[in-house]
Amino acid sequence: MSTDQNATQSAGAAGDDLVGRRAALAAAEPGLRVRDQAGRLGVSEGELVASAVGRDGADGARVVWLDADIGDLIRAIETLGPVMALTRNDHAVHEIVGTYGNVKLGAHAGLVINKPIDLRLFLKRWHAALAVEEARGDTVLRSLQFFDIHGLAMHKIYLRPDSDRAAYDALIAANRGAVQQAPAFEPAPTPEPVAATAPEGFDADAFLTDWSHLADTHDFLPLLNRHNLSRPAALALADGRFARKLGDGAFRAALEAAARDQVKIMIFVPNPGCIQISGGTINRVEPRGPWINILDPGFNLHVREDHIAAAWQVDKPTVDGTVTAVELYDDRGELFLIMVGVRETGVPELPEWRALVHALPGSAA
The missing domain is CATH 3.40.1570.10 (HemS/ChuS/ChuX like domains)
Structure with a gap:
């Protein structure tokens, strides 16, 4: 054989x-x-x-x-x-x-934008x-x-x-594959915790100055890469200036306030191969066990509240004014959800969204 x-x-x-x-x-x-x-x-x-x-x-x-x-x-x-x-x-x-x-696929990333479907695809990971x-x-x-x-x-x-x-x-x-057999998979490497603080000797002033000069939210990741800094470390450095750590229950409070006041929001859920985005008003916010849920016709979101190790308000300067985000992180320091107000390029963010986020409770720590 x-x-x-x-x-x-x-x-x-x-x-x-x-x-x-x-x-x-x-x-x-x-x-x-x-x-x-x-x-x-x-x-x-x-x-x-x-x-x-x-x-x-x-x-x-x-x-x-x-x-x-x-x-x-x-x-x-x-x-x-x-x-x-x-x-x-x-x-x-x-x-x-x-x-x-409206599918557009490039060498490094792809888009599917046919609202309400809104995806960013990284097909090299698929x-x-x-x-x-x-x-x-x-x-x-x-x-x-x-x-x-x-x-x-x-x-x-x-x-x-x-x-x-x-x-x-x-x-x-x-x-359909001519021969039907299971594709091969490889064991996943053990994930490493994300650095929570900047390395010794890091030039925080230079980093925060560069942050203040951002022109677009898409410039934030390149900023972190240039300074070789993780998101949690960046937020720790920016706390009190461009970032604010939120208290327990802040994410649920944000959803409930957005539903009550009909504030238009965008929610981004990422994994290594895809970011899926929704935009608009939400209505039915309901907890079920450890999950907080949006249960609307045509759109559902399910988030494990007990997996939120840290929630942050993050402010990013742009040519259209500050863009305010709520970002959720797990216990390894990985970003797993971003929420912002609905905004079109060239238009400032919704003042009611900014007021909603600023009213969220801060962390007592």
């Missing part, structure tokens, strides 16, 4: 074992989400979903590996009509209904594309799911009742 045949058999046996363990877990804890199942089973979400490629998995899941250029798939999503776009990280889930269109069909109660969910090399979900696209099912079936048929 050849080495390739041995490897294929080994991978198949491993897949069979994972499918079996997932089925047992699903039976023991019905309703457990795939991401949580993966955590319980000690594998990545991508590896768990892909284990059903070429076979029926737990909960009736049927998965097809798509052997296609990721960019071509993204361009083709427009044919499906209205869909639900989902982007998440470990702490926040952003879901919005709309139709893909590794595998899977078409997933799974039973959820009496319904069948059909989706396209994209993962990085470590099995981390980059983006998901779910069909809606008014989506074009024939176009979806045609897309899968046209891009």
Whole structure:
């Protein structure tokens, strides 16, 4: 038997074992989400979903590996009509209904801007594309799911009742891999904590002077890169001038105030391969367990409040005046959500948004 045949058999046996363990877990804890199942089973979400490629998995899941250029798939999503776009990280889930269109893909980044769909794509991080069909109660969910090399979900696209099912079936048929086998994933490296303070001898005055000369919010990341400084360290240096640490519950208070006063807001949820953005008024803000949620028709946001290690008000000068943001960080110092007032280029930010943020409680620490 050849080495390739041995490897294929080994991978198949491993897949069979994972499918079996997932089925047992699903039976023991019905309703457990795939991401949580993966955590319980000690594998990545991508590896768990892909284990059903070429076979029926737990909960009736049927998965097809798509052997296609990721960019071509993204361009083709427009044919499906209205869909639900989902982007998440470990702490926040952003879901919005709309139709893909106006896709622009470059060498380093891409855009999908067909409001309300608003995405920034970093496709070099995307590794595998899977078409997933799974039973959820009496319904069948059909989706396209994209993962990085470590099995981390980059983006998901779910069909809606008014989506074009024939176009979806045609897309899968046209891009189905000739040999249906699970794509390979690699173990993720252990994440390092983000530096919370500037290095010894750092020129804080020069950094803050450069901050004061920002002309656009998009200049902020290049500013950090030029000074080789992390976001948490930058905020610590700017505290009292361009930044203010917010108190516990400030994010929920901001959502509730925005809903009550109908202040138009934008919410950005990033992961390494995608940033998903929403813009407009919100209405229904509701806590459920550890989650604080926006539950509006066509737009849902879910944030683990207990994962907010730090919330900051961050002020960035621009040619149109100061842009005020609320930024959320986890216990490793990673940014996982940004909220700002709706603003068009060339127009100052909404004064009611600025007043809302300035009224949020500050940290007692």
